[in-house]
Amino acid sequence: MSESEEKSGKQVSNENIGSLDKLHEDLKPKIQFSCYLCGMFEECHYKGKEPPFVSGSVKFREESYVIRDPFIAPPPLGKSKAEYFIIIGTQCVICKNLVCKGLSCSFYYNVTYCLSCLEEVMTKLPKEVQVRAKKQIANSK
Numbered sequence: 467m468s469e470s471e472e473k474s475g476k477q478v479s480n481e482n483i484g485s486l487d488k489l490h491e492d493l494k495p496k497i498q499f500s501c502y503l504c505g506m507f508e509e510c511h512y513k514g515k516e517p518p519f520v521s522g523s524v525k526f527r528e529e530s531y532v533i534r535d536p537f538i539a540p541p542p543l544g545k546s547k548a549e550y551f552i553i554i555g556t557q558c559v560i561c562k563n564l565v566c567k568g569l570s571c572s573f574y575y576n577v578t579y580c581l582s583c584l585e586e587v588m589t590k591l592p593k594e595v596q597v598r599a600k601k602q603i604a605n606s607k
């Protein structure tokens with residue numbers, strides 16, 4: 467018979483909980499995004515090309531739906547961190563439907579195409595891009 471017990475008592479100071487609550491309130495995602503192909507639903511913090519929380523240093527080519535990475539602390543003012551946010555999805559350049567960044571939903575080449583529009587524009591893409599696009603379509607089926 468053996469008996470072992472391990473317990474570590476950690477005391478965490480909770481002095482800043484009040485201001486943390488307010489911070490979390492500010493961080494609440496409010497913009498709804500849902501992918502028209504897979505139905506993925508997400509609440510985003512920002513929709514647009516220049517997310518304010520990266521201090522204007524990042525510009526997306528397309529209007530994007532963005533969430534802040536909940537596991538990374540906000541960078542100091544004036545500095546940006548690429549890993550600080552996640553792009554959830556964007557609008558298909560052709561059908562204007564919202565698609566997520568999933569490989570079975572969208573394809574990116576300068577702009578974002580949903581996979582069903584991708585098949586339509588396929589012949590207009592450069593050869594090497596077509597190869598990549600066809601592979602992705604094949605994998606998504």
Ligand SMILES: [Zn+2]
Nearest residue numbers: 501504566571
């Ligand atoms: Zn999707």
Ligand SMILES: [Zn+2]
Nearest residue numbers: 558561580583
């Ligand atoms: Zn489309």
